[in-house]
Amino acid sequence: MKLFSKKQIETGEEEKLGTPAVDGEGQQETDKTQEVMAYIRKRNPRRKKKLIRIAIAAVLLAAILGGVVHAKTKGNSQGVQLATVAVERGDVEQNISTSGTVESENIQTYFADVAAPVSKVNVKAGDTVKMGDELLTYNTDTLAMDNEQAKLTASSTKKKLQAQLEEGSLNELKFVTSTAELGTYDAQIADLEGRIDQVYCMINSNKKWMSTEGVRLESEIAELESKKASVSKNSAKDHYRNEIDARREEINKHGTTDLEEYLRQGQEELSKLKEGRSASEGTQKSSEAGILTGTQKSEITDESKLAELNAKEAAANLSKASKGVSANFAGIVTDVQVVEGSTTSPGTQLFTVADSQNVKVTLKVSKYDLEYIREGQSADVTIAGYEYTGKVTRIDRMAQRSDNGTAVVSAEIHIDQPDNNIFLGIEAKAVIHIAKAEKTLMLPVELVNSSTDGYYCYVVQNGVVERRELEIGISSDTYVEIKSGLEDGDRVVQNSMIELVEGMQAVALDEMGAPIVENAVSENEVSDNSVSDNNSQPEE
Template identity: 35%
Template sequence: MKMSKKEKQETKTGKKKIKTWQIVTAVFAVILLALLVNIVKQSMGAAAAGTPVTTVQVLKGDITQTVDTSGSVESEESKTYFAQVGATIGELHVKAGDSVKTGDLLLSYDTADLEQALKQTELEAQVNAYGADITVASVDHAQQKAAQAQTDYDDSLKYIAHYTECVGQLTDQLNKANALQADEAALQAEIKELTAKVEKDDTDQESAKALKKKTKELEKIEKKLADYDVSNLQSALETCQGDLAEYKALKEQYDAAKEQDPTAGLQKKQQAVVKESAQLTEDRAKAELEKAKAGVTADFNGIVTNVAAVQGQTTVEGAELFTIQNADALKVSLAVSKYDIEKLAIGQKADITINGKSYTGEVSNISKVASTNNAGAVVIDTDIHIDNPDDNIVLGVEAKVSVKTAEEKNVLLVPIAAVNYASDGVFCYVAENGVLVRKEVETGISSDEYVQILSGLSEGDAVITDVTGDMTEGMAVTAVSADEADAQNAKQAE
């Protein structure tokens, strides 16, 4: 069967289309096959070379361990001034935030009231002194009178004893004289009677003998009576009796007067205390006036951080006036974590940065009591003494501190990233002959970049710094130095 021209044309066209599709499909198949082959080759090559890892060689060097933190600048010495005298504040010479030097006048008092008070106190002291002197003089006079009365009393006792003896002696003599006179009168009567008998009868020999005997006895008595002046004795007795009576009366008078006032000594002591008290009051008033005249001065170079005094106010002794913090003795107050505190010790040196300026210092105090900060973390207050403070430092400003806690020289060092911590110990991964090897290590001190290795590694070992969780000991690795890795990363970034 013959085809028309049109059918022949369509048949040719269809054959042409089939050939073109087949060609395109073949080309894509070839390209895809090439890509697959390339991927397989790369995969096989990578598997043969091992996983790339970044390594750093263990080296020897010096390392300094620091505790880096920040705190606020405070003064190591703070003094609150209290009023030493009750007086009106005349003038305030400082305000909060002012710098002061040793000896600067901080406050002046109005002393008019104190001067008037001193004058009044002096007058009162004089009045008290005069009153005390008068009382003491009166007591002294009374004591002198009592002492004289005692003397007179003692003398009266002597005179009474003397005149008592005198009266006794005179009375005895008068009694003897009176007895002789009585004997004389009796003899005279007997003699008179015997004489009458003899004159009547001269033969009465017995009466004559008796008369003779009595006459002799009378002569003896008259002779004895001649030794007594009865009149003078009587007069002397009366005189002695009068004197005795007088001194007995004086004795009673002196006995009452000699009694001392039992409070006399206490009165004198009391007046001495009154005078001393008045003098002390006067001295205090003088001292208060001197203090007020001197005003209040700064004891050291510092910053006025608080002013409680008010100009024109009348203060009482002990009232708060100022607070000054020493500007020559400064510190940085830190709140150190419990993890860092074990590294710190008194005397460790520190580098301090305040407002961009560097200072040196050292650890001066570590609190023995921990506290909790606002975040709930346990911290320990620590002070860093500033060795060389200057006028550029402002109290309360933030300060950065780096405390040098330890230092080692010429020791094995690895980057911090190379040290791994696990429940069973500390280790580093090392690339050895294309194989990942785990090595247990003992570490020493550390810095911001490096860790000291005490054992487990040797100088030159290639430790891995880009450790991942899928790494296992014994896997194939390709070591890439940190410098090469940095170069590749920089090239890719371009």
């Protein structure tokens, strides 16, 4: 059986193709095919493209049905003829097409940082500015006078306060030294008192032991002494003597004589430490009256700092007013709220400028696309007919409700190298590149079947139909990446009206409908195509 190609149908060369060798109903299908071709030639040229697609489908169906009839009626010993396509090798790219709004990544509102009259406003809303452009200028006459007065006041105040601080510095040194000595004494006294308390506890513990265990051991010693006196053998006497010595040693361990001596020495040392602390405390009190108090020192310091701050502030205000207000980056002025002749105060809102060198497209991503989008993925962006590249830089972690109530997640695409053709606030189209497999085996989406066990297809191998279990990868609208299950040169059966059974005999037909000779490789069997489309996995 032989099929018509799309090219031959469009060029009207079907007469040169020959007629499939079929009988009965198969011949009727061929007659219908010829009627379809004649109909196409008579139609309006505007509808020709659509009708050609219909004709292709009709021809393919007729050819397949003809093959079925021919196989069943004539009993071809080589098996049923099946249309096949060669496994291709090329690029499969999975993309997501979407749209969003062009926005600036950096929007700055400028506020006045000085109180001064406005001399001139140099921009209006909608103007484009470059980094460093002067947006506003001030009148600085009053600020220059304030600056000179503040410098004189700061110098006079500093000299007066310095004299007061030098007068009290000596007494302050004595006060600091004695205070440090008191801290040392307090630490030593606390440590020694802790050790004395421990000795007291040990003495009390030993006395308690002696009142019970000591009494018992003394009783045992008296009994052992009596037994020792009643025996005559030296060996027996030595035994009782050893027993008595062991008990006396245990009693001596719990004696309090050494502990009481250590307690006496510790109390003497504690008394000396307290005397030293008392002397340092007297020095501290005597020097305190001759130094500046903390409040006095704080007042002197604050007064000096205040004079310095006033002078610095006056100088800073004059400097800021002299510079005016300049753009921190290239962008577009979106709002102007100041007028010439007005006097600003710190915090007065002046301008709003949107950065035009750092631009993004903000998207609303549905839950169906969210599982594929990741930060760092590249994207192609089209804005007002101009094309740019970009990258996904942010995906919000909280969904919002769209106008129709659907939950969507905001995402952002940073635009690389923006130019003057970009307009903020308009719609942009974006194609996000999810994944790409290069020079991989691939099949048209419609040839990949699915079941509860996974994906599969049928191939004709050595005249026999085989079912191949497939491991698939990414997919576009047209092609699916084949990771395993097929090899270069395999011929995959196209969608057929015949119920395919693994092991049945078959003759593979190429893309032109001609039988394929075993071990021969056609020019279409291995190709290097590139496929880029928007899609997800094949539907089951």
